[in-house]
Amino acid sequence: MQLTLIELFALGLAIFRLTHLIVFDKITEFLRAPFFDEYVEVEENGEEAIYLSPKKGGLKGFIGELLSCYWCTGIWVSGFLYAGYCFFPLYFVPLITLLAVAGIAAILETAVQSWKTD
Template sequence: MIVQEIPFATILILGLASFRLTRLIVYDKITEFLRSPFFNEVEETNEDGTKDIFLLPKEKGLRKWVGELLSCFWCTGIWVSMGITLLFLTGVKTGDFIILILAVAAIGSIIEVLISKWIGN
């Protein structure tokens, strides 16, 4: 079986790359333009007068399906993991480079969150 042949360190790197790319797709501001065609903005006014904006997936069709997918970190993570794994298994050096960059960025993100929690921000 192929999984037994992949070292744990490699699986860890693939997991970190998948984590970072999933967060990039689902949450990060820089990819908001990719998500926006699949969501409607709904504005609600609170009792104190402040307004909250919620993103709801489009009502029907392919845009609804993609919107549902993008609104679920876990769902998007499965597809991203599949893509990252296929990229790795192709053996293309460019793919390895992209995976490494995403894994290093994930480690940096995790460290940033831990430090922010530690110093109280």
């Protein structure tokens, strides 16, 4: 299946947004939690900082390593969304559109926040 430039751009934005949602966003923290160990360290200024480290070994360790790398997660998200687009377009075209629009909004919000601090 050949993608048009607009479809490729929309798919790219959707992949960006879903990858960010899985790897970084607080709302999906409960999905990542079983695959990470949490460490609390006291910083020089006395504040506590929480660090996450992928669990060691086994399937949980593998998934933890995958989730700690947005490049790695992005590859799997790309495969998932593209396969869904090819084989189940009725369900995946609306999902990709929603994620692409959310990706545009995220990029714009980041740009606005950056301009506000300058």
